[in-house]
Amino acid sequence: NAGVMQNPRHLVRRRGQEARLRCSPMKGHSHVYWYRQLPEEGLKFMVYLQKENIIDESGMPKERFSAEFPKEGPSILRIQQVVRGDSAAYFCASSLLSLDRGNGYTFGSGTRLTVV
Amino acid sequence: RKEVEQDPGPFNVPEGATVAFNCTYSNSASQSFFWYRQDCRKEPKLLMSVYSSGNEDGRFTAQLNRASQYISLLIRDSKLSDSATYLCVVILAGGTSYGKLTFGQGTILTVHP
Numbered sequence: 243n244a245g246v247m248q249n250p251r252h253l254v255r256r257r258g259q260e261a262r263l264r265c266s267p268m269k270g271h272s273h274v275y276w277y278r279q280l281p282e283e284g285l286k287f288m289v290y291l292q293k294e295n296i297i298d299e300s301g302m303p304k305e306r307f308s309a310e311f312p313k314e315g316p317s318i319l320r321i322q323q324v325v326r327g328d329s330a331a332y333f334c335a336s337s338l339l340s341l342d343r344g345n346g347y348t349f350g351s352g353t354r355l356t357v358v
Numbered sequence: 359r360k361e362v363e364q365d366p367g368p369f370n371v372p373e374g375a376t377v378a379f380n381c382t383y384s385n386s387a388s389q390s391f392f393w394y395r396q397d398c399r400k401e402p403k404l405l406m407s408v409y410s411s412g413n414e415d416g417r418f419t420a421q422l423n424r425a426s427q428y429i430s431l432l433i434r435d436s437k438l439s440d441s442a443t444y445l446c447v448v449i450l451a452g453g454t455s456y457g458k459l460t461f462g463q464g465t466i467l468t469v470h471p
Binding site for chain 1: 400402403404445457460461462464471
């Protein structure tokens with residue numbers, strides 16, 4: 243009964259490279275949320291996805307960032323041409339229901355991206 | 359104005375002390391309220407939900423005042439293991455905002471011997 247699995251736990255990229263962060267939701271959960279936590283700041287919503295659909299991407303930067311949640315496989319957060327300001331912890335959460343009241347969320351352990 | 363505001367602290371208290379955290383939110387349409395706990399460099403974990411009637415879980419008591427758009431968390435008899443960052447979280451009602459957690463910046467608590 244694994245929880246939300248994120249990998250890699252730590253990712254180092256040089257400026258200009260691409261970063262791919264993966265999130266496998268809890269078994270049976272079809273709703274995935276990505277959050278970003280910059281150093282010394284709170285978590286900020288990025289995107290909400292259901293299988294094969296992006297529902298709300300209002301928190302995603304307009305350029306270089308994209309997310310998907312295919313029918314099969316994990317959700318992927320992709321950052322192209324990374325810059326130092328992308329260095330942060332990226333957390334994924336999943337829930338069973340779309341109308342979840344928040345107490346049914348499970349967060350993954352996060353991916354810590356460092357851009358050098 | 360930030361959607362959810364907290365005093366960042368840090369709060370440094372001795373073991374056994376009582377400590378209270380406050381949080382305000384700007385959107386009166388906010389529907390669900392929570393306190394999460396985040397240990398250093400780890401994922402946030404739900405501490406408790408917050409209801410208008412107030413709720414208690416052991417040493418922890420949470421209160422919601424909808425009229426003032428204010429949420430509080432009280433920790434009694436603090437333990438060393440309570441040292442963490444406490445995150446105030448709200449969910450707006452309706453539409454695609456449903457399910458989207460809006461976090462405060464967190465309040466840092468350090469309990470010392």
